[in-house]
Amino acid sequence: MALPPAVELRRRNRAALLEQLHRHGPQTRAELTEALGLNRSTIGALATDLADSGHLQETTGQSTGSAGRPSTLVACVPQSITVSAVEIRADRLRFALVGLGGEVLERSETALEEGADAMTAVAGLTRGTAAAAVAAMPGLVDEGTVAHSTELGWVDRRVAADLEAATGREWKVVDTATAAAVGEWARGDAREARKLLYLHGGRGLTAGLVIEGRAQRGGSIQLGHIVVEPGGRECECGLRGCLEAEMEVRAYAEDIERTTLAAGMGDGxxxxxxxxSGEDLGRALGAVVTATGPDEILFGGWLRELYLSTAAPVRSALAETTLPHLRSKLRLRTPVLGDEGALIGAAETGFEAVFDRMR
Amino acid sequence: MALPPAVELRRRNRAALLEQLHRHGPQTRAELTEALGLNRSTIGALATDLADSGHLQETTGQSTGSAGRPSTLVACVPQSITVSAVEIRADRLRFALVGLGGEVLERSETALEEGADAMTAVAGLTRGTAAAAVAAMPGLVDEGTVAHSTELGWVDRRVAADLEAATGREWKVVDTATAAAVGEWARGDAREARKLLYLHGGRGLTAGLVIEGRAQRGGSIQLGHIVVEPGGRECECGLRGCLEAEMEVRAYAEDIERTTLAAGMGDGxxxxxxxxSGEDLGRALGAVVTATGPDEILFGGWLRELYLSTAAPVRSALAETTLPHLRSKLRLRTPVLGDEGALIGAAETGFEAVFDRMR
Known part of the structure; x- marks a missing residue:
């Protein structure tokens, strides 16, 4: 049954106020009034309400946006809403419990033995109190299922269901590249990007797209399987000339640092x-840029090291395969959250679901 | 100032009811109660209200979904809300005035002389009574500006502003391929597609993407400028080996029918x-599919004729450049609205804005 209108509106305003403080940090009541377009008295009532329920607290300090003398700020109580975030890799699991406002309250990491069940390991790391639980993993992930993951060796695995069976709670599943894109947008310095493309180098190459702060529906871009050399090397996916096959990703991904070091010391x-590899990557990117039109590209995972030592060939191959109009507004750089992006982005994806549910 | 909650809620319910009838056609009150999840009495009050304001009328007949004896249906009054839709091509303009519910109330077409100003011609076709006005045109369109249009020869033209100056009203501007994708989704038979990719063959080749009924932000995909032959033929965009250059689009686009006829008669x-061309198109599509993951591709404009006579090479080149997982769920076909898609989609884009504004 539909809620009475006043109750529904108050719920939506509560969600908007919490989301505002979660995303932008502590603010004065005047700043909140301005940001949310609500009356001062409405903000006052909401803040009192949310302080009573233990979600907000008043502190003294300076809000992010303003200079001048300290004032009374409204801030999140991190423990009042928490999200479990897990990043699954082939050889390890990383876990973070993130509180309202973005603070990491707990953090752990565990190695996965060869053949160990990732789901059981997740169950060992997480507990049931979080408002949402999100797992990030490399591959083509869509609606709770991993259609294909080069890195994990999974095909059509219903991961959300498996996680639920192992832990007794609901999970949201995202791909690592998209999670990292969300993380960089929400907590890195890519907030200005309208379309942010995050490239993730793991045992495979994937990319995630965030459009105006929201992850693109339908999961990651299979960057490693853009064909850059028709009829070229055989790829394990069954195609020929895929970027991953041409770059010999399997052979180089593990020791990119040694390779760049060797190159620096003159190894031909x-x-x-x-x-x-830089040229092949640039060419594959040209097609992805033409198809998706990003204004910012971040090179993450081991592609970070690759990009830092091959920016020139990447850029020139990209220039040869991208319309000048798409190229002119494009920034290329490395992610500020580094290896943490996917875990942070998974947590933010969880908070997005929490706020959506509140409305 | 914020509206009182009850007023705001009533507005949103009105918008939801009108949108439901606009999209799905006449329905009984019971069907509306079910579809909108509102109380029967709320639906009754809304329907009476909207009948009083002239937006709805009661008729007798059968709703789309049901069999059995005719019943009393709630239906849109087409004239109560109208949208002006214009499709701009290099050599002509097409106009439709579309009413609530999707009925085309007026229709006209005018040839554009070489060098004529399209904006003045638009002003001659349209009138000021429509609730929204939307113009579709081929090219890379973003936020009211045509960044690049091979077909119209425009670069960084602020079309929305030009149209407003010529007609004295606000315009929304979309690209032809995206408009056609919206049209096929809303009024064609592509409603089941989660990600619909519409390929438009005009003097250039573009593609539009509709994700769960909403046009992808940031405009069309520059399909014609996917590089399929690195270092290949010079393209007028400045790159080499673009699909458009390799296919010699300029030379063939105008007489695709003669070419397919000649081929049918044995012309080598x-x-x-x-x-x-089929192979090149399939290869470019492989990259676009890998980057965007559609589940349906429609071949529109003159690509329709090309696809109908070269489906085999298109499919085999696509198979060589697309992951099996992405390919397995992919349907390839031709649009049911044919040449009308972009105009209908422009109108639907206008109605979407009207409903969004009502909320």
Missing amino acids: AARDWLRR | AARDWLRR
């Missing part, structure tokens, strides 16, 4: 590989 | 071109 083979 | 050059 390492140099050649870096240059060719 | 025409056959070769069709086969090569």
Whole structure:
């Protein structure tokens, strides 16, 4: 049955106020009035209400946006709403319990033995009190199912259901690249990007797209399977000439640092590989940029090291395969959250669901 | 100032009811109660209200979904809310005035002389009574500006502002391919597609993406400028080996019917071109599919004829460049609205804005 209108409106305003403080940090009541377009008295009543329920507290300090003398700020109580975030990799699990406002309250990491069940390990790390639970993992993830993951070796695995069975609670499942894109947008310095493309280098190459703060529906972009050399090397996906196959990702991903070091010391083979890989990556990116039109690209995972040592070939191959109009507004750089992006983004995805549910 | 909650809620329910009838056609009150999740008495009050304001009328007949004897249906009054839709092409303009519920109330078409100003011609076709006005045109369109249009020869033209100056009213501007995708989703038979990719063949090749009924932000995909032959033929965009250049789009777009006819009669050059073009198109599509993951692709404009005569090479080149997981759920076909798609989609884009404004 529909709620009475006044109750429904108050719920929506509560959600909007909490989301505002979660995203932007402590603020004065005047700033909140301005940001949310509500009356001063409405803000006052909501803040009192949410302080009574233990979600907000008043502190003294300076809000992010303002200079001048300290004033009374409204701030989140981190423990009042928490989200469990897990990042699953082939060889380890990382866990964070993140509180309202973005503070990481707990953090742990565990190695996964060869053949160990990731779901059982997740159950060992997480507890049931969080308002939402989100797991990030590399691959083509859509609606709770991993259709294909080069890195984890999973095909059509119903991960959300498996996680629920192992832990007794509901899980949201996202891909690592998209989670990292969300993380960089929400907590990194990519907030200005309208369309943010995050490239993730793991044992495979994927990309995630965030459009105006929201993850693109339907999961990650299979960057590693853009065909850059028709009829080229055989790829394990069954195609020929995929970026992953041409770059010999399997052979190089594990020791990119050694390769860049060797190239720096004059190793001809390492140099050649870096240059060719940069060109292939730039060419694959050209197609992705033409199809998706991002204004910012972040090179994450081990693609960070690759990009830092091959920016010139990447850029020139990209220039040869991207319309000048799409290229002119494009920024290329490395992520500020580094390896933490996917875990933070998974938590933010959870908070998004929490706020959506409140409305 | 914020509206009182009850007023705001009533507005939102009015918008939801009108949108439901606009999209799905006449329905009984019981069906509306079910579809909108509102009380029967609320639906009754809303319907009476909207009948009084002239938006709805009661008729007798059968709703789309049901069999059995005719019953009393609630239906839109088409004239109560109208949208002006215009499609701008290089050589002509098409106009439709579309009423609430999707009925085309007026329709006209005018040739554009070489060098004529499209904006003045639009002003001559449209009148000021419509609730929204939307213009579709081929090219890379974003936030009221045409960044680049091969077909119209425009670069960074602020079309929304130009249209407003010529007609004295606000315009929304969309690209032809995206408009056609919206049209096929809303009024064609592509409603089941989660991600619908519409390919438009005009003097250039573009594509539009509709995700769960909403146009992808940031405008069309520049399909014609996916590089399919690195270092290949020079394209007028400045790159080399673009799909448009390799397919010699300029030379063939105008007489695709003659080319397919010639090929059918055994003309070797025409056959070769069709086969090569199909392969190039399939390869470019492989990259777009890998980047965007559609579940349905429609071949529109003159690509319709091309696809109908080269489906085999298109499909086999696509198979060589697309992950099996992405390919397995993909349907390829031709649009049911044919040439009307963009105009209908422009009108639907206008109605979407009208309903959003009502809330």
